[in-house]
Amino acid sequence: MIDDRFETGQITSRIGISATASLFDNNNDLITLIKDDDQSKPLNCILIDEAQFLTKEQVFDLSDVVDKLHIPVLAFGIRTDFQGELFEGSKALLAWSDKLIELKTVCYCGSKATMVIRPNAQGIPVKEGAQVEIGGNDRYLSVCRKHFKEAVRD
Known part of the structure; x- marks a missing residue:
């Protein structure tokens, strides 16, 4: 499911600031995608929005991005859904993140x-x-x- 309320392939803030974004879904191997991007143009940081929708495997991949590729990853998302249940990605991030900052x-x-x-x-x-x-x-x-x-x- 893609949030295309603004524009596909863009990340847009509530105040209208936007930037180009790389899209992926639950079937993508993030370590491979990021490694390929980093080889074509070195990456300084990875920003993930709506991180609650990541799979457990993708969170593990992101930890490899930090540990093996030495690229910092900042992931933003919410912990629980409207029923008070943890999202899969949030649960994995709570377990595997080096540092948590609550906004x-x-x-x-x-x-x-x-x-x-x-x-x-x-x-x-x-x-x-x-x-x-x-x-x-x-x-x-x-x-x-x-x-x-x-x-x-x-």
Whole structure:
């Protein structure tokens, strides 16, 4: 699944800054892709957005990029889905990363937001469905654990 809300092959910030991006999917061997790119033009750093969607094997490949190719990797993503479950990539990153830096997000109550809820068109939190649905601030709401638990209770 590719997020093409802006443009395929581009990474775009919420404020409109964009840059060319290399696309890959769950079937790609990242160590091979990165090694090939590095041989054609030396890479200084690898940036991965939406890292929660990586496979366990791809996270392992990225650790080889750091350990064997000596190229730093910065991966950005969220830990859990709208049901409070870890994504495969997040779980692997939590286990294999050398350093974790949490970017702070704030719940509507002012507390630290650590979870996300996915409201439907009527604003009611969705409790079942596909783990992945493309969208940003328009589809997901960052909340604290307390408000997440309140939202998902029957």
